[in-house]
Amino acid sequence: MTTGTNEISGPATSSITRPEPICGMDTWMPVATRVTAIKRENLNTHTYRMEIVDEALRAQYRWAPGQFNMLYAPGVGEAAISISSDADTPDMLDHTIRVVGSVTRTIFRTQVGEILGLRGPFGVGWPIDRLDGRDVVLVGGGIGIAPLRPVIYWLLANRDRVGRVVVLYGCRTPEDRVYAEELENWAEHAPIDVLVTVDNATGGWTGPVGVVTKLLQRIRVNAERTVVMVCGPRILNRVAASEFLQLHVPPSQVYVSLERNMNCGFGRCGHCQYGHWFVCKDGPVFCFKDIADIFAIEEI
Amino acid sequence: MNADDSVRQFLPKASLEALIAALRDQGYTVLGPRERDGVIALREVHAAADLAHGMHDEQAPGHYRLTADDDQLYFNYVLGADGPKRYLFPAQQRVVQLHVEGQRFVMDAASPAPPKLAFLGVRACELAAIAVQDRVFGADDPRTFRCEAELSYCETRRNAFFVAVNCTRPGGTCFCVSMGTGPKAERGYDLALTELRAGFVVEIGSERGREVAAQLPLRLPTEAELELADIKLAQARHSMGRTLQTDGLRTTLARNIEHPRWDQVAKRCLSCGNCTMVCPTCFCSTVVDSSALDGGSVTRTRLWESCFTHQFSYAHPGPVRHSIRGRYRQWLRHKLSTWWDQFGSSGCVGCGRCITWCPVGIDITEEACAIAATPSQSNSPFAEAWEGEGEAEAAGEVPR
Ligand SMILES: Cc1cc2nc3c(=O)[nH]c(=O)nc-3n(C[C@H](O)[C@H](O)[C@H](O)COP(=O)(O)OP(=O)(O)OC[C@H]3O[C@@H](n4cnc5c(N)ncnc54)[C@H](O)[C@@H]3O)c2cc1C
Ligand code: SF4
Ligand code: SF4
Ligand code: FES
Numbered sequence: 242m243t244t245g246t247n248e249i250s251g252p253a254t255s256s257i258t259r260p261e262p263i264c265g266m267d268t269w270m271p272v273a274t275r276v277t278a279i280k281r282e283n284l285n286t287h288t289y290r291m292e293i294v295d296e297a298l299r300a301q302y303r304w305a306p307g308q309f310n311m312l313y314a315p316g317v318g319e320a321a322i323s324i325s326s327d328a329d330t331p332d333m334l335d336h337t338i339r340v341v342g343s344v345t346r347t348i349f350r351t352q353v354g355e356i357l358g359l360r361g362p363f364g365v366g367w368p369i370d371r372l373d374g375r376d377v378v379l380v381g382g383g384i385g386i387a388p389l390r391p392v393i394y395w396l397l398a399n400r401d402r403v404g405r406v407v408v409l410y411g412c413r414t415p416e417d418r419v420y421a422e423e424l425e426n427w428a429e430h431a432p433i434d435v436l437v438t439v440d441n442a443t444g445g446w447t448g449p450v451g452v453v454t455k456l457l458q459r460i461r462v463n464a465e466r467t468v469v470m471v472c473g474p475r476i477l478n479r480v481a482a483s484e485f486l487q488l489h490v491p492p493s494q495v496y497v498s499l500e501r502n503m504n505c506g507f508g509r510c511g512h513c514q515y516g517h518w519f520v521c522k523d524g525p526v527f528c529f530k531d532i533a534d535i536f537a538i539e540e541i
Numbered sequence: 542m543n544a545d546d547s548v549r550q551f552l553p554k555a556s557l558e559a560l561i562a563a564l565r566d567q568g569y570t571v572l573g574p575r576e577r578d579g580v581i582a583l584r585e586v587h588a589a590a591d592l593a594h595g596m597h598d599e600q601a602p603g604h605y606r607l608t609a610d611d612d613q614l615y616f617n618y619v620l621g622a623d624g625p626k627r628y629l630f631p632a633q634q635r636v637v638q639l640h641v642e643g644q645r646f647v648m649d650a651a652s653p654a655p656p657k658l659a660f661l662g663v664r665a666c667e668l669a670a671i672a673v674q675d676r677v678f679g680a681d682d683p684r685t686f687r688c689e690a691e692l693s694y695c696e697t698r699r700n701a702f703f704v705a706v707n708c709t710r711p712g713g714t715c716f717c718v719s720m721g722t723g724p725k726a727e728r729g730y731d732l733a734l735t736e737l738r739a740g741f742v743v744e745i746g747s748e749r750g751r752e753v754a755a756q757l758p759l760r761l762p763t764e765a766e767l768e769l770a771d772i773k774l775a776q777a778r779h780s781m782g783r784t785l786q787t788d789g790l791r792t793t794l795a796r797n798i799e800h801p802r803w804d805q806v807a808k809r810c811l812s813c814g815n816c817t818m819v820c821p822t823c824f825c826s827t828v829v830d831s832s833a834l835d836g837g838s839v840t841r842t843r844l845w846e847s848c849f850t851h852q853f854s855y856a857h858p859g860p861v862r863h864s865i866r867g868r869y870r871q872w873l874r875h876k877l878s879t880w881w882d883q884f885g886s887s888g889c890v891g892c893g894r895c896i897t898w899c900p901v902g903i904d905i906t907e908e909a910c911a912i913a914a915t916p917s918q919s920n921s922p923f924a925e926a927w928e929g930e931g932e933a934e935a936a937g938e939v940p941r
Binding site: 267268269270271272273275294295315316317318341342356358500501502504505507509510511512514516517519534535538539540541 | 636637639641644645646648677678687688689690691795798799824825826827828829830831832836839841843846848852853854855856857861862863864866867868870871875878879880881882883
């Protein structure tokens with residue numbers, strides 16, 4: 242126990258006072274954001290471009306690739322959504338959202354010009370500061386490409402700082418692809434390798450078919466100098482991490498972004514516990530070596 | 542200040558009334574143990590007559606009874622199902638209320654001023670549990686920026702006055718000695734009482750406590766009174782209902798994520814969540830939204846949540862902990878192992894409530910002990926990479 246008496250430290254106040262909530266701080270009060278553009282990605286996934294309504298807050302707002310916001314539909318609730326735009330233009334926030342339940346359905350009904358709430362940014366993102374001189378492999382599955390897109394923007398802007406860059410992306414059918422045009426554009430014109438695979442080749446798809454980890458056969462991995470970042474469904478995270486470890490990529494160079502039920506986003510509500518970690522504040526991006534003891538254990 | 546440098550004093554039994562009156566005079570709402578539906582419950586008391594007295598409790602796994610006993614004694618029972626957490630971290634609490642105005646969110650109502658509460662008869666394990674929650678909610682570190690709900694906790698807690706009662710008759714499910722939290726209150730109180738038939742030996746734990754004590758008809762205790770109080774406390778230490786061997790337990794549980802005992806306990810556990818509802822340290826919660834009927838304002842309310850529910854871990858496409866085995870394991874490992882990593886202490890203070898109030902009588906000490914007795918050391922298929930010094934080599938052996 243930390244205190245010797247009942248008196249706990251800090252100034253005693255007679256009523257509850259606190260500064261105005263600021264983005265990224267522990268608060269239940271969301272800030273208003275305006276939807277400025279909506280882009281359809283696939284049948285149930287759309288990208289919402291937003292700006293914080295309050296100009297001062299908008300100017301202050303900073304985030305890092307891999308971080309997420311709690312997006313708020315007033316009266317309905319919140320959902321954890323990764324920021325998927327370019328962190329170099331932090332005032333223009335993209336959130337790519339797949340409709341699965343009540344909050345995402347309400348957001349789906351939101352029109353350009355309307356407002357939503359936002360709390361964030363929360364969490365620890367990708368190891369951008371550890372990429373110098375490295376080869377980088379990004380592995381995304383389905384909507385899991387969303388938190389990786391800011392990394393791609395960063396890599397493109399800092400292309401000379403890193404070695405080889407490979408993006409592996411898998412989804413169910415070609416129609417399910419998220420960021421389809423951008424991926425095609427990067428594959429053709431950008432100085433990075435982009436490989437896309439689908440589970441079912443519908444609509445005249447001539448590209449690779451099969452799970453995303455099969456794409457690994459098509460690339461050469463220099464294990465010692467490669468940093469891997471994975472985000473996808475639980476099963477993809479598991480298989481991809483295991484494949485790269487088998488290729489002798491050190492566990493300290495494999496990163497996974499995990500998904501958990503989230504309510505607060507700042508480490509207090511307990512929902513996102515993963516072993517002793519709180520995914521919302523210790524993650525969602527984890528270095529594999531930190532979670533190897535519990536990784537892939539069912540129901541942990 | 543601690544108890545050692547304060548002189549012990551004596552409060553005659555009839556003057557318990559004066560203590561309650563003094564606290565009420567200072568503007569405190571006094572909360573003390575009352576009998577309610579056959580259980581000790583922490584509720585407001587206006588006078589000493591409101592307090593449960595002349596009874597003791599029988600507690601055992603899945604069992605609780607109050608039985609008539611020595612009429613001269615007030616605090617001959619220990620804990621009921623609820624405790625100070627009911628007031629410091631209420632099961633239902635508004636965190637913010639807001640409305641949409643054009644393109645802005647406007648906060649409607651500031652949080653109400655925190656209540657001024659005096660807890661009478663709080664036990665050592667409860668004070669330890671409050672210290673645990675202080676760390677969870679950041680009350681031990683004024684520099685932390687806190688959310689609205691935590692601020693309310695911190696302010697209510699800071700205002701609170703604690704009159705501890707040292708346990709002289711531990712309950713059948715208590716194991717505070719094993720957890721180093723009782724049966725005598727060593728810290729965290731303003732006043733502490735040890736009950737004798739004629740009155741209370743009083744210790745002063747804070748400046749606030751001294752001010753209240755100054756208004757009481759205290760006298761110096763006799764040698765015999767002090768000796769009797771000491772004997773009663775020493776006896777209490779030796780009559781714990783349960784014990785838990787804590788040496789190495791944190792590591793044992795960290796390593797035994799897979800163990801046949803989890804399957805066995807899962808067959809008995811109903812996943813009712815009672816254990817989490819009565820536990821004084823459990824802090825999980827869910828904030829839900831509700832709209833006013835006119836559509837104007839939205840209230841965000843924090844509710845207690847339990848790790849025994851499906852929605853607690855629900856993430857598309859299903860709950861992470863879909864089996865009772867997974868949920869019980871999460872609960873027990875959190876209390877006795879991962880809590881240490883998160884908050885630097887045990888998440889269990891040995892109050893025994895989860896044992897008493899489990900409808901099927903599952904006993905946390907028995908479960909932990911069973912695993913410690915037959916450790917299996919089987920963990921993640923990836924654990925090699927974790928244990929291994931040379932990460933790259935170890936990684937090569939990772940099974941698929
Ligand atoms: C760090 C992080 C980043 C994320 N990033 C993104 C992102 O960029 N884009 C994105 O689209 N998603 C993302 N997600 C996932 C997203 O948070 C969830 O899909 C979202 O919270 C769902 O909210 P909802 O209210 O729409 O669905 P909910 O209403 O909560 O429910 C989702 C589904 O679960 C069902 N369900 C809910 N509760 C229960 C229950 N108790 N029992 C049975 N079924 C239940 C619902 O019926 C529905 O089918 C991310 C999650 C995390 C943790
Ligand atoms: S886990 Fe059980 S014994 Fe331990 S503090 Fe919680 S209710 Fe009390
Ligand atoms: S351990 Fe007992 S009290 Fe806890 S959820 Fe299971 S049946 Fe309920
Ligand atoms: S989301 Fe609340 S603790 Fe992580």
